[in-house]
Structure formats: structure tokens, C-alpha cells
Amino acid sequence: MDAVFLSRLQFALTIGFHFLFPPLTIGLAWLVVYFTFFKEEVARFWIKILTITFAVGVATGITMEFQFGTNWAAYAKYVGDVFGAPLAIEAIFTFFLESTFIAVLYFGLDRFPKNIVRLSAVLVAVGTTLSAFWILVANSWMQTPAGFHIVNGRAEMTSFLDVVFNPSMLPRFFHTMTACLATGAFFVVGTSAFLFYKNRMMDIARASIRPALVLAIAAALLQGGLGHWHAVQVANTQPEKLATFEGLATTQSNAPLLIFGVPDEESRSVDYAVKIPSLLSLLVSGDKNKVITGMDDFEKSDLPPFAITFYSFHLMVVLGFYFIGISLLAGVMEFFGKLEKSRLVQLALILTIPLPFITNEVGWMAAEVGRQPWAVYHVLKTADAVSMNVPAAHILATIIGFSLTYAAIFCVWVYLIWRQFKPSGSGL
Amino acid sequence: MATIQTIWFWVIILLTTVYAILDGADLGAGILYPFARGDSARKRIISSVAPFWDASEVWLLTAVGALFAAFPVVYAEIFSRLYLPMMAAIFALIFRAISIEFIDKSESPAWKFVFGAMLFIGSALPPVVFGMAAGYLLCGRLVDTFTFLSGALVLFAFVLHGVAFLKVKSRRMFLYSSLAIVVLMAIFGLLAYFKASPMMAHLSSSEATLKTMLVIALIGLPVVVGYTIWFRKAMK
Numbered sequence: 001m002d003a004v005f006l007s008r009l010q011f012a013l014t015i016g017f018h019f020l021f022p023p024l025t026i027g028l029a030w031l032v033v034y035f036t037f038f039k040e041e042v043a044r045f046w047i048k049i050l051t052i053t054f055a056v057g058v059a060t061g062i063t064m065e066f067q068f069g070t071n072w073a074a075y076a077k078y079v080g081d082v083f084g085a086p087l088a089i090e091a092i093f094t095f096f097l098e099s100t101f102i103a104v105l106y107f108g109l110d111r112f113p114k115n116i117v118r119l120s121a122v123l124v125a126v127g128t129t130l131s132a133f134w135i136l137v138a139n140s141w142m143q144t145p146a147g148f149h150i151v152n153g154r155a156e157m158t159s160f161l162d163v164v165f166n167p168s169m170l171p172r173f174f175h176t177m178t179a180c181l182a183t184g185a186f187f188v189v190g191t192s193a194f195l196f197y198k199n200r201m202m203d204i205a206r207a208s209i210r211p212a213l214v215l216a217i218a219a220a221l222l223q224g225g226l227g228h229w230h231a232v233q234v235a236n237t238q239p240e241k242l243a244t245f246e247g248l249a250t251t252q253s254n255a256p257l258l259i260f261g262v263p264d265e266e267s268r269s270v271d272y273a274v275k276i277p278s279l280l281s282l283l284v285s286g287d288k289n290k291v292i293t294g295m296d297d298f299e300k301s302d303l304p305p306f307a308i309t310f311y312s313f314h315l316m317v318v319l320g321f322y323f324i325g326i327s328l329l330a331g332v333m334e335f336f337g338k339l340e341k342s343r344l345v346q347l348a349l350i351l352t353i354p355l356p357f358i359t360n361e362v363g364w365m366a367a368e369v370g371r372q373p374w375a376v377y378h379v380l381k382t383a384d385a386v387s388m389n390v391p392a393a394h395i396l397a398t399i400i401g402f403s404l405t406y407a408a409i410f411c412v413w414v415y416l417i418w419r420q421f422k423p424s425g426s427g428l
Numbered sequence: 429m430a431t432i433q434t435i436w437f438w439v440i441i442l443l444t445t446v447y448a449i450l451d452g453a454d455l456g457a458g459i460l461y462p463f464a465r466g467d468s469a470r471k472r473i474i475s476s477v478a479p480f481w482d483a484s485e486v487w488l489l490t491a492v493g494a495l496f497a498a499f500p501v502v503y504a505e506i507f508s509r510l511y512l513p514m515m516a517a518i519f520a521l522i523f524r525a526i527s528i529e530f531i532d533k534s535e536s537p538a539w540k541f542v543f544g545a546m547l548f549i550g551s552a553l554p555p556v557v558f559g560m561a562a563g564y565l566l567c568g569r570l571v572d573t574f575t576f577l578s579g580a581l582v583l584f585a586f587v588l589h590g591v592a593f594l595k596v597k598s599r600r601m602f603l604y605s606s607l608a609i610v611v612l613m614a615i616f617g618l619l620a621y622f623k624a625s626p627m628m629a630h631l632s633s634s635e636a637t638l639k640t641m642l643v644i645a646l647i648g649l650p651v652v653v654g655y656t657i658w659f660r661k662a663m664k
Contacts, residue, residue, distance in 0.1 A: 023638040051529075051592075052529070055482075055530075056523055056526070058482055058485075059522045059526050059529075060522065062522065063518050066507060066514055066515075066518050067491055067505075068496065069496065070505050070507045070508055070514050071508070073507065073508035075502050076496060076500050076503055076504035076507075077501050077504045080497065080500020080501070080504070081500065082637075083643055084498070084500055084633065084637075087497065088490070088494050088497040088641060090487045090493070091490040091494075092493075092652065094642065095486040096483060096486050096652040096655075096656070099482040099485075099486050100655055100659050102482070103478075103482065103663075104659060104662075107478070107479045108662070111662075112662070133477070156633075156636070157634065157636055199632060229445075234542035341588040387504070387511070388508075389508055390508055394515075398512075398515045400517070402654055405519060412530060416530065419533075
């Protein structure tokens with residue numbers, strides 16, 4: 001195993017694990033804002049869960065900032081002039097904000113006046129959202145770099161605004177933010193359904209489920225439009241990624257939309273395909289005769305891996321539609337006052353809790369694996385981005401370390417969250 | 429170095445100094461945890477650190493982010509050459525974060541033991557690594573008496589600082605140990621400046637980036653300092 005592969009594996013592992021927590025934190029943070037204003041009796045309960053989750057996000061987030069230097073030194077040198085700035089802004093404007101005010105929220109709940117607590121909740125939510133904004137600026141710039149030129153073998157910023165508002169920034173931000181809100185909302189809906197199911201802490205469940213359900217429905221519906229917007233942008237800015245997402249083997253007009261299929265990595269074709277004629281052309285451009293570039297128009301070495309990109313993209317889409325269905329179903333049940341009694345729907349909502357996390361992960365995989373073989377699209381290859389001076393054995397050792405540590409942290413997190421929902425209501 | 433580069437060099441030193449003062453206290457307290465006798469003494473250590481360690485650590489993240497943004501080559505070289513020590517620091521900081529947040533969530537002795545051990549290791553390792561990294565930057569060798577001494581010195585400084593921090597009644601002692609840290613950082617900053625400045629002039633980001641970042645820092649940091657002071661006072 002070479003250092004490039006191992007560094008990619010380590011990055012995927014550390015950021016994949018980290019990315020479980022911030023979406024939940026962001027979604028919960030906005031719900032906590034609502035609770036501190038309108039449902040104070042449940043605010044304390046959700047603040048506890050928010051704090052536990054936030055802590056894990058912080059603990060695993062440190063890794064990310066160091067890793068660009070430890071494992072991706074060539075990348076850091078090449079793009080530091082552009083990429084470092086959003087990262088530093090994230091630290092100055094958001095990390096301080098969220099870390100200070102989550103402490104105010106948690107430790108100051110009984111100490112500070114109500115309005116300070118409310119303000120802190122707002123600042124935590126704004127902080128986590130801005131944090132997502134700046135890291136997505138950096139990420140979007142890797143997908144659709146803009147506002148720079150190459151001088152002396154490295155990227156130099158020419159326009160800060162063009163760097164920030166690069167072509168994929170806004171669709172990616174709103175798409176990801178909505179996913180975060182959905183993650184928090186389905187978590188609160190699912191755990192409240194669990195409390196209904198167990199006939200436990202009913203007052204908390206009753207007060208929490210409605211606002212969360214409204215947010216879940218809104219986010220799920222909105223995501224349909226936002227996901228579409230993002231996909232159109234990918235079609236315009238990264239055609240090889242779109243072709244891989246959609247399994248479009250050859251360039252064609254009236255390109256069909258694939259509903260189901262089994263990708264073949266070698267031949268870059270899809271077996272057992274079920275297609276809707278012309279729909280892809282129509283969705284991407286509004287014109288069903290539009291020519292869409294297929295994978296055959298690119299050098300094979302310039303294309304991302306097929307199967308993993310294809311599957312992760314399609315799983316994300318399928319789950320997206322599922323969220324619309326389940327949230328609407330639960331919403332209708334709740335509207336008619338039947339949700340508290342319907343054990344079947346409650347069970348479905350409980351089983352839905354992990355699905356937004358999975359959707360976030362596969363969505364992220366589709367985006368990042370779909371960017372390969374580039375670290376910075378059409379600027380810097382991933383293979384040229386790693387640290388040249390770190391032995392593979394050292395990376396392997398830290399991968400093992402991260403796997404064990406993160407597995408343990410995950411178990412502790414699940415245990416602590418689980419305990420909040422136990423009959424005794426836990427202590428701390 | 430050009431003026432703007434010099435400014436960024438000292439801004440990074442300043443950010444690191446604030447980190448050392450604020451988180452040095454938290455890390456020092458974490459090192460002292462196993463030596464505190466009795467449940468209530470230990471609980472007091474956790475409760476004096478718990479509201480603050482996270483915001484303290486952000487000064488480190490900001491310093492590292494600033495180094496990345498202002499001197500990408502320096503950041504890349506230091507972090508990749510010191511791969512294993514830096515990774516050890518990451519694991520330690522993860523341990524520290526998790527143990528402070530979770531140690532008092534259960535009263536079981538096994539739980540306390542595991543997280544207590546994690547807190548100790550997680551607090552003792554970062555100062556050693558950061559001290560050694562500073563020594564390495566000055567002398568260029570990782571396995572060297574000077575580097576080890578420098579690691580030991582920072583560890584020692586943080587332990588003393590932690591003692592001062594935990595003595596709530598003695599503000600003055602905390603002030604002195606903070607001053608000691610400022611002096612250490614100033615010495616390090618001057619040595620590093622004279623050693624590295626001819627080299628670093630070629631290793632910085634472009635002037636446009638450095639200026640943009642300076643504007644951002646000048647807007648952002650006063651606000652941060654403002655609410656940090658408010659919060660620390662309010663929690664007293």
C-alpha cells in the first residue's frame with residue numbers, strides 16, 4: 001500500500017467520522033433556538049444532547065486542520081494562499097463563537113437571564129452554520145476553483161470574492177445546510193417517536209415532535225429543489241462527474257435518466273438499466289434534445305471511480321425521496337392526532353434516525369470521490385497532493401490509531417445519548 | 429521579511445502565546461487531575477476547566493490556521509516532518525476533549541479510571557510535543573538534548589501554570605505564571621525570527637492574501653477578545 005492510498009484512506013476515515021456529528025449539531029442547534037424561545041420546558045433536555053454531540057465534533061475536528069500539513073503537505077503548499085484563508089476565517093469567526101456560547105448555553109442555563117440563554121442559542125446556531133459555510137467555501141473551491149492564478153508553481157488568490165463565491169459554493173452550501181437541518185429534525189422526530197413508543201417522558205416527546213416534524217417536512221421538500229439545483233451546477237461545471245453519477249456511457253441528445261442499474265467498472269456501462277427517455281437532458285437544461293456529455297468523451301484516467309460514485313449518488317437520491325415520504329406521512333398522522341397511538345409509524349420513525357447520517361455520508365462520498373482523480377479540479381491531482389516525506393508505515397499506524405479511538409468514541413457517544421432516553425432520565 | 433510578513437509572523441506568535449496562557453492552564457490542570465486527592469478535589473478540577481478548554485483550544489486552531497494561510501510552506505514542512513509527534517498531539521487533544529466532557533457523566537470507578545488516565549495523557553502529551561516542536565524549529569533536530577529539554581520546559585511551565593490556575597484565591601500567582609509564559613514565548617519568537625526570517629520571506633503567501641487576512645483578523649479578533657473576557661468574568 002502506498003502513501004497516497006493510505007493518506008486518502010486516513011482522510012476518508014477521519015473526515016467521514018467527523019462528518020457524522022456536525023450535521024446533527026447544526027440541525028439540533030437551530031431546534032434548540034426554537035425551544036429556548038417557545039418550548040422552554042424541553043430546551044434543557046435537547047441542550048444536553050447538543051452538547052454531547054458538539055463535544056465529539058470538536059474532538060474529531062482538530063484532526064482535520066492538522067492533516068492538511070501532516071498528510072497533504074504538497075497540497076498545503078500549492079493551495080495555501082487560497083485555501084488557508086477560509087480556514088483561518090472559520091477559526092476566527094466561528095470556532096470561537098460556537099465554543100464560547102455553547103458553554104454559556106450549557107453552564108449558564110441556570111446562571112444567566114433567559115434572554116442571554118436565548119441569545120447564546122442563536123449565536124451557537126449561527127456559529128455552527130457559519131462554520132459550515134467557510135469549510136464548504138474551501139471544499140467548493142476544490143471542486144470548482146476560481147479567483148486565482150498559478151504563479152511560481154502554486155495557486156495565488158486574485159479575487160477573494162471569486163474564491164468565496166466560486167461556481168459550486170451556493171448550491172453546495174444550501175444543499176448541505178438543508179441536509180443538516182433534516183438530520184437534526186429527523187433525530188428529534190425519531191427519538192420523540194421512541195419516547196411515544198415506550199410511553200416514556202411523554203411531555204418532552206409531545207412538546208418536541210411538532211416543531212421537529214415541521215422542520216423535517218420543510219427540509220425534505222426543499223431538498224428536492226436544492227438537490228436539483230446542485231446537480232445542474234455539477235452538469236455545467238464538472239461534466240465527467242455528472243456522467244459518472246448518472247451512469248451515462250455515451251454522449252447523446254435526449255439523454256435518459258437512469259432509475260435503476262448495475263454499473264460495470266471496467267466497461268463504464270450499466271447493466272440491467274431501467275431508464276426514462278430524455279429525462280436527464282430535460283432536467284439538466286430544460287430541453288429534452290440537449291446533448292449531455294457521456295463518460296466516453298473523457299480519458300479514462302480523468303474519470304472518477306465508477307461504481308462507488310454511482311452507488312453513493314443514487315443511494316442519496318433514493319433516501320432523499322424516502323425522507324419526503326416518511327415526513328409527510330408522519331406529518332399527516334400528527335395533524336390528525338394519530339401519531340401518538342400509531343406504533344407502526346413510530347417504529348418507522350425510530351428506524352429512520354440513522355438514515356440522514358447515511359445520506360450525508362454517501363452524499364459526501366459522491367461529491368468527493370466524484371472529484372477524483374483531482375484534489376483541486378483540473379488544477380492539482382490527488383496523487384501529487386500528498387506529503388512526500390511521510391513513510392507509509394507511519395500513516396498505517398495512525399490509521400489503526402484513529403480506527404480504534406473513533407470506534408471507542410462512537411460507542412461512548414451512543415451510550416451517553418441512549419442514557420438520556422432511559423426511564424430515569426439520566427443524571428447529568 | 430517584508431513588513432506584512434513580519435506582522436503575520438508576530439501575529440502567529442501572539443496567537444500561540446494566548447493559547448499557551450489559556451489552554452496551558454487547562455492542560456496543567458488536567459495533568460494534576462490524578463494527583464488530586466478525593467472526589468471533590470477532582471470534580472473541582474473538571475468544573476474549573478470544562479467551560480473553557482474548548483474556547484482555549486480554538487486559539488491553537490487559529491494559530492495553526494494562520495500559519496497555514498500566511499506561511500503555507502512552513503506549515504506543510506513542520507507538520508509533515510513532525511508527522512508522528514503531531515499525530516500524538518492530535519490523539520492527546522482528542523483524549524483530553526472527550527475525557528473532560530464525559531468523565532463526570534458516570535460515577536462508576538472503571539469509567540472514572542479510564543477517562544482519568546485519558547485526561548492525564550491527553551493533557552501531558554501536548555505540551556511535550558509543542559515544546560519539542562519549538563526546540564526542533566530552533567535546532568533542527570528532533571532527537572536532541574535541546575529538543576527534549578525544551579519539551580520538558582513547556583511541560584513544567586504548564587504544570588506550574590495549572591497549579592496557579594486552580595488556586596482560585598491567588599490571582600497574582602496566575603498573573604506571574606502567565607507572565608513567565610509570555611517571556612518564554614517572546615524568547616522563542618525572537619530566536620525563531622532571527623533564525624527563520626531570511627528564509628520565511630520566500631515562504632509566505634502572496635501580499636494580497638496576507639493583507640486580506642489582516643483585515644479579517646483586525647475585525648474578528650477584537651470581537652472574540654471582547655466576548656471571551658465577558659464570558660470568563662461572568663462564569664466566576
